[in-house]
Amino acid sequence: MKRPAEKLIEALLQLSGWLTLGITFSVIGVLLVNAWGFFSSIPLLDFLLGTRWTPFSEQQAFGMWPLLLGTLLTALLAMALALPLGLLISIYLSEYANSSWRQVARPALDLLSAIPTVVYGFLALVFVTPALQFFFPGIERFNALSPGLVMGFMILPIITSISEDAMRSVPANLREAAFAMGASRWQVAWRVVLPAAFNGVTAAVILAFSRALGETMIVSIAAGQQPSFTLNPTVAIQTASSYIIQISLGDVSRSGTEYNTIFAVGIGLFVLTFALNNLSYWLRNRFKQIQA
Amino acid sequence: MYKIEVREVDFWYGSSQVLHRIYLEMAPNTVTALIGPSGCGKSTLLRVLNRMNELIPGSHLRGDVCIDGRSIYGSDVDVYELRKRVGMVFQKPNPFPKSVYENVAFGLRIKGINHRSFIDEKVERTLRQVFLWEEVKDKLHKPALALSGGQQQRLCIARALAVEPSILLMDEPASSLDPISTAKLEELIYELKQTYTIVLVTHNMQQASRTSDRTAFLYKGNLIEYADTATFFTNPSSQSTQDYITGRFRNE
Amino acid sequence: MNRQFIKMFEAFDRFGDWYDRQKRDNFAIYGLVFTLFVVSIVLGLFVYVSIAGFPRLGSRFFSGYASRIPEQAGILPALIGSLWVLVLVFIISFPLGLAAGIQLEKYVTNTRWARLLEVNITNLAGIPSVIYGLLGLQFFVRGMALGESVLGASLTLSLMVLPLVIVSTREALRMVPNSVSEAAYALGATKWQTIWYHALPIAFPGVVSGVLLAISRAIGEAAPLLVIGAVAFVPFSPASIFDYFTVLPVQIFFWATKPQASFLINASAAILVLLSLTLLLNLLAVRIRERWHKRIES
Numbered sequence: 001m002k003r004p005a006e007k008l009i010e011a012l013l014q015l016s017g018w019l020t021l022g023i024t025f026s027v028i029g030v031l032l033v034n035a036w037g038f039f040s041s042i043p044l045l046d047f048l049l050g051t052r053w054t055p056f057s058e059q060q061a062f063g064m065w066p067l068l069l070g071t072l073l074t075a076l077l078a079m080a081l082a083l084p085l086g087l088l089i090s091i092y093l094s095e096y097a098n099s100s101w102r103q104v105a106r107p108a109l110d111l112l113s114a115i116p117t118v119v120y121g122f123l124a125l126v127f128v129t130p131a132l133q134f135f136f137p138g139i140e141r142f143n144a145l146s147p148g149l150v151m152g153f154m155i156l157p158i159i160t161s162i163s164e165d166a167m168r169s170v171p172a173n174l175r176e177a178a179f180a181m182g183a184s185r186w187q188v189a190w191r192v193v194l195p196a197a198f199n200g201v202t203a204a205v206i207l208a209f210s211r212a213l214g215e216t217m218i219v220s221i222a223a224g225q226q227p228s229f230t231l232n233p234t235v236a237i238q239t240a241s242s243y244i245i246q247i248s249l250g251d252v253s254r255s256g257t258e259y260n261t262i263f264a265v266g267i268g269l270f271v272l273t274f275a276l277n278n279l280s281y282w283l284r285n286r287f288k289q290i291q292a
Numbered sequence: 293m294y295k296i297e298v299r300e301v302d303f304w305y306g307s308s309q310v311l312h313r314i315y316l317e318m319a320p321n322t323v324t325a326l327i328g329p330s331g332c333g334k335s336t337l338l339r340v341l342n343r344m345n346e347l348i349p350g351s352h353l354r355g356d357v358c359i360d361g362r363s364i365y366g367s368d369v370d371v372y373e374l375r376k377r378v379g380m381v382f383q384k385p386n387p388f389p390k391s392v393y394e395n396v397a398f399g400l401r402i403k404g405i406n407h408r409s410f411i412d413e414k415v416e417r418t419l420r421q422v423f424l425w426e427e428v429k430d431k432l433h434k435p436a437l438a439l440s441g442g443q444q445q446r447l448c449i450a451r452a453l454a455v456e457p458s459i460l461l462m463d464e465p466a467s468s469l470d471p472i473s474t475a476k477l478e479e480l481i482y483e484l485k486q487t488y489t490i491v492l493v494t495h496n497m498q499q500a501s502r503t504s505d506r507t508a509f510l511y512k513g514n515l516i517e518y519a520d521t522a523t524f525f526t527n528p529s530s531q532s533t534q535d536y537i538t539g540r541f542r543n544e
Numbered sequence: 545m546n547r548q549f550i551k552m553f554e555a556f557d558r559f560g561d562w563y564d565r566q567k568r569d570n571f572a573i574y575g576l577v578f579t580l581f582v583v584s585i586v587l588g589l590f591v592y593v594s595i596a597g598f599p600r601l602g603s604r605f606f607s608g609y610a611s612r613i614p615e616q617a618g619i620l621p622a623l624i625g626s627l628w629v630l631v632l633v634f635i636i637s638f639p640l641g642l643a644a645g646i647q648l649e650k651y652v653t654n655t656r657w658a659r660l661l662e663v664n665i666t667n668l669a670g671i672p673s674v675i676y677g678l679l680g681l682q683f684f685v686r687g688m689a690l691g692e693s694v695l696g697a698s699l700t701l702s703l704m705v706l707p708l709v710i711v712s713t714r715e716a717l718r719m720v721p722n723s724v725s726e727a728a729y730a731l732g733a734t735k736w737q738t739i740w741y742h743a744l745p746i747a748f749p750g751v752v753s754g755v756l757l758a759i760s761r762a763i764g765e766a767a768p769l770l771v772i773g774a775v776a777f778v779p780f781s782p783a784s785i786f787d788y789f790t791v792l793p794v795q796i797f798f799w800a801t802k803p804q805a806s807f808l809i810n811a812s813a814a815i816l817v818l819l820s821l822t823l824l825l826n827l828l829a830v831r832i833r834e835r836w837h838k839r840i841e842s
Contacts, residue, residue, distance in 0.1 A: 006736045013651060016643035017661060020710070023703055024664055027675060030682045085578060092575025107830070108583045114757075114826050115589070116764025118793040119815050122800045126808060127592065153585060173386040177448070180344055180382075181455050182375035183402045186571045190559070191402065196389050207670070214672025216767035217793075221800055241674045241767070248677070248771040262771075266678050270671065277670035281663060 031270055034263035041257050047264060053227040055258050066227035067265060070144065070237035074219055075212035077148025077233060078155055082208055085152075086159030087194075087201070093160070094167035095189040106161070113157040121221030124150040129222060142224030142236035150222070151212050158208040166200025166287060167193050199287030203280040210276035214269060216241035240269045293361060295320040295489045296341065296459065301355035303336060303513075305348065310336050311513045314355075318506070323481060323490045325504035325521070327497060329541060333513040334493045338461050341491065342378040343371050359459065376403070379452035383464040385444035387436035387451070392419075392428050395436045395447055399455035418450040422480055442473025446480065453488075460488045464495065478503050497537055501525045509533045593819065597812025605813055614806035619814050622795035625694065626763050626821070629791055632698035633762045637709050638755050640702070645713025645751075650739055669707035676704040677771025685772050692773040694789045700768050705758035712754020716747035719840055749836035753829040760825035764818065766793035792818045 039047070042062045050063015089109075093102050129146040133139050139146075170193045178188045194201065216239075224236025225246050238246070244262045252259045296318040303311035311333050318324045326334040339345045340357060343364065356363050364374050376399075387395050396415045405411065415432070419425040424446045428439070436447055445465060452460065462481075466474040481490060481503050494500050500507050501521055508518040509532070517524065517533045528534050535541045600615075608618020648665075652658045680700025690696035720743045728738040744751075769791060792814055799811040 006734060009736055010651070013643050013647040016640055017647040017652065019640065020644055020661060020668065020706070021664055023668060023679075023706070026683060027671065027679050030679050031675070034682065085582070088575060089578050089582065092571070092579055096572050096575050097579075105579050105583060108586055111586055111826070112582070114760065114764075114822060116766075116793050116818060116822060118764070118766050118796045118800070119589075119593070119819065122796065122811055122815060123589065123592070125800060126596075153582070156582065171386075173382065173384065174388060176344070176347075177380075177382065177386045177388070177451075178398070178402075179347060180342065180375055180380035181399050181402065181452065182372045184372055187402045189571075191398070192388060210670055214670075214674070216672065216674050217797065220767075221797065241672060244674045244678070245767060245770050248681075248773065263678065266675055270675050273670060273672055274667065277667055278663070281666050 027270070031263055031267040034260055035267045038257060038260035038264040042264075051229045055261050056252075062261065062264075064265070064268060066229045067238060067240045067243055068268070069229060069231060070219075070223070070227060071213055071239040071241070071269070073144045073231055073233065073237060074148045074151060074215075074223060074239055075209060077145060078151035078212040078215075079205070079209055081149055081152030082156045082159055082212075083205060086156050086163065086204075086208070089156075090160045090163035090167060090201075091189045091194065094164045095185060095193060106164075109157045109160050112153060113155075115154070117154065117215065117217040118221070120150050120154055121147070121218040124218055124222035136234070139234045140224075140236055142222065142226075143234050144223055144237050145233040147218045147222040148233065151215055151218050154215070154218070155208040155211050158211060159204045162204035162207065162284075163197070163201045166197040166204070169200075170196045197287070199283045203283040203287065206276050206280040206283070210273045210280065213276070214241060214273050215239075216245060220245050240265045293320075294318060294358075295322075295360065296491070297358040298337075298340070299356045299358065301337075301340060301353060301357065303333075303340060303345070303354075304352045305336075306350040309513065311340070314510075314515050316508060316515065316518060318489060318491065320489050321485055321487075322505040323485050323492055323503055325500035325507045326491065326493045326510060327495065327500050327507060327536075328510035328516075329536070330495070331512075332510040334510050335463055336513075337510065338380075338463055338491060338493050341459070341461055342375050342380055344375075344380065346371070376455045377457050378459045378461060379455060379457035380461045381445070381449050381452055381463065381465050384468050385441060385448050387439075387444050387447050389435065389437055391433045392436045392439070392447060393432040395451050396454050399451060403455070414454055418453045419447075421453055421484070422446040422450045423476070423483075424450060440473075442469050442476060445469060445473070445477065449480070449484075453484075458488060460484065460490045462490065462492045464493055466499065467495070474499070497525075509536060511536075590819070593812050593815050597809060597814070597816045600809045600813035601816065605810075614804060614810050617799070617807070617810055619792065619795055619817065622790050622792045622814070623817065625789040625791045626818075628694045628789065629698050629701065630759055630763050632694065633702050633705065633759055634755065636698060636702035637706055637758060637762075641706050641709025641755070641758070642713050642751060644706070645710045645717065646739060646744075648710065649714040649717045650735070650743075665707045665710055669711075671704075673704060673765055673767040674771055676700055677768035679703070680768055680772050692788055694787060697769050697772055697789070697791075700772060701762040701765060704765070704768060705762050708758040708761065709751075709755055712757070713747070713751050716750025716754065717743060719750060719837075720746045721840075746840070749832050749839075753833040753836070756825050756829035756832070760822045760829070763791065763825075764793055764822055766791075766797050769794055770797070792821075 047062050047064050049065075050061055051065045052061035052063050053066040054061045093105055097105065124146045128150055129139070129141060129143065132143075132146055174192055174196060175188050178192045183191070219239045220242040223239060223242065225238050225242065226236040227238040227243065228235070230237065243265055247259065247262050294317040296316075298314050298316040301311055301314045302309060314337060326337060328334050336345065340353065345351045345353070353365065356365055358364065359378070363369070388398065390398075393415055396418055397411045400406075400411050400414060416425060419428060424443060427443060431438075436444065439447060449460075449465075466477050469477065478499065481492065484490060492500070492504060504521050506519065507521045507524040509516045509524075509530075511532060517528055517530045519529070524533070525537060528537065532541075604616070605618050606623070607620050608616060609621055611617040648658065648661055652661065677700065680696060680703070684690050684696040684699045685692060688696075690699075724742050724746060725738050728742045733741070796811050796814045796818065799807045799814065
């Protein structure tokens with residue numbers, strides 16, 4: 001017999017479940033409503049196809065491509081570091097390392113993702129950029145390469161932890177079959193375990209990429225504030241997220257098309273990361289289904 | 293000359309001794325069955341022959357095993373080459389989650405062969421050897437896991453044969469199969485022994501008496517009796533053997 | 545399994561072939577080197593920041609306010625602000641996350657609904673922090689007219705870390721052995737009684753551990769607060785939750801982007817403080833979880 005107090009508690013619990021959905025809807029709602037304001041004065045095609053982003057100059061242009069390219073460039077640079085390194089480290093931890101070493105390495109890697117991103121941004125500006133300038137004198141003070149590399153380290157644990165879990169859950173009898181045929185440890189890892197864990201590993205990679213796309217502080221500090229239609233990693237660029245920060249910190253009047261650009265950019269960023277996150281989730285589930 | 297010689301082998305997992313002074317010789321192109329109650333060490337003995345026990349930390353062997361007259365535990369032995377000469381098939385079929393073709397091709401690829409037509413030919417040849425070709429020739433690039441249990445097991449045998457071993461170790465290969473697949477498997481073993489030397493672990497005594505030339509009975513890590521199969525089952529020399537094959541055995 | 549996947553595996557094989565041709569399988573060494581490399585980066589980071597920031601640490605630093613002169617600029621308002629945020633996020637996200645976690649793990653039986661909620665939470669966890677900033681800006685700061693206050697910021701950050709708390713709660717509840725709940729049911733307890741009096745006490749340290757990790761994430765965030773409108777020149781420490789404020793990561797950001805090089809030392813020092821705080825929370829969370837795991841095993 002449920003007491004009324006208990007019924008109340010259960011109702012509150014239900015409410016909290018709905019709350020989580022509510023957050024998502026609020027996010028979408030806030031972005032849509034304000035982006036609507038933007039897109040009612042700026043044609044969508046201008047935004048989608050334009051290659052100049054200059055909302056605050058005499059010649060206003062609202063093409064999204066400079067910000068998109070900046071975001072993609074830094075994220076891809078991050079992946080260029082994190083993907084091979086993360087993959088190899090996962091293979092090592094899953095197939096080679098003994099458990100005591102794994103117990104040290106795993107928390108150390110997780111620590112990398114616990115470091116606040118401002119700290120990473122600071123290091124990119126103060127340490128990595130001068131180091132890069134030493135080796136490649138042509139690099140500007142603000143560039144995409146430095147934050148890109150640092151972001152790579154930040155997202156590395158995402159790849160290693162999910163991939164390692166995926167690889168370790170590949171059944172032992174598959175490895176046994178391969179060893180019995182005279183395969184070396186590397187061959188077992190690379191030709192049996194990794195392909196079998198493929199879905200899980202891909203999910204990890206996609207998730208890491210999505211995280212890199214949405215990253216803000218590292219690029220805000222080290223990448224610059226110059227949206228440009230370029231894929232050159234040695235010059236200053238601007239990403240979607242750091243643009244939002246820049247405007248928020250500035251004195252733009254709180255209404256008007258110029259201000260609403262942050263919602264247009266925001267909704268673009270949201271759509272991109274949302275799609276990637278769902279893809280990753282779907283892949284991970286498929287992987288678990290294949291396991292079972 | 294014997295194909296396989298097991299010479300005074302003692303084997304430990306950590307501190308518990310699992311095999312005691314095993315002495316066995318197997319002639320080429322024969323089928324040798326290892327039987328005994330569970331835990332008697334027959335699977336361990338099988339794995340001694342291709343050094344698969346070494347994958348388990350803390351395992352330790354004393355004595356020697358010779359194949360083609362040469363020790364396989366010598367310090368100059370490349371264990372990966374050894375495992376290519378001694379193939380293994382497991383109790384539960386374990387095809388890779390790849391296509392039928394890629395499963396069989398695996399052994400070739402790890403040897404560094406990736407010449408397409410060579411692999412094609414080898415795949416067809418081994419699949420014919422295991423009488424699977426007709427059934428899968430249209431499904432070569434479909435997932436191996438879509439095959440039935442019996443087909444998967446034959447695929448695993450084909451996969452092992454693609455590496456061109458001279459010895460085939462089979463650890464209760466039919467125990468997860470239905471009677472019809474089991475019968476097909478036993479036919480296959482009979483065919484294969486013309487080319488390979490086979491060691492078969494089984495808990496099914498009828499299977500041992502049907503398929504093998506010689507049978508060994510192990511109990512608690514000791515070799516109790518080893519004789520040619522006909523004699524073994526009709527006139528065993530040890531009382532324990534007699535008890536076991538007549539089912540009077542108490543498993544302590 | 546698609547044919548496309550099978551084709552992609554062939555690409556893997558090419559690399560495998562190349563590696564195999566190198567004859568010796570030295571990967572154990574390579575792997576060790578890579579892993580050590582990454583681990584040492586973590587250490588190097590601490591070392592670098594410690595050396596750079598150490599000179600600035602002192603009582604003046606901890607008690608000072610923002611200033612145009614680097615040597616006189618301190619982190620008191622930022623530190624107080626961060627502590628405020630820490631406490632508020634804890635107060636807000638703990639009960640909400642706990643409730644949602646219980647709801648999802650124990651009450652939702654309809655699998656389609658459960659999967660939907662689960663996907664949703666995974667999505668929430670992946671939303672970039674700036675977007676949460678935009679949400680907070682429109683919803684809390686303006687919509688609820690809370691202004692650029694400690695409360696507005698804490699609410700925003702709580703929403704952001706909520707998925708972490710929910711996931712920890714669910715995992716903690718899953719670690720509770722079924723036998724405990726079954727015994728309670730057999731004695732006639734209702735679902736809620738079973739959860740509150742039996743399952744939750746056992747799961748509690750796991751939940752707390754998760755909340756601590758969530759808080760350590762929250763105090764390290766600058767992006768959402770910059771969007772909301774946190775500033776760095778705050779000449780006073782917030783005295784109430786409705787005051788203007790600043791936090792450590794925001795202060796670091798502003799110091800790091802100032803042209804004078806001397807401010808970089810301030811930034812390093814502030815980073816040391818922030819990292820210490822973060823590390824403390826993380827270690828505490830891990831300690832609690834390990835001890836809890838051990839108790840559960842027995």
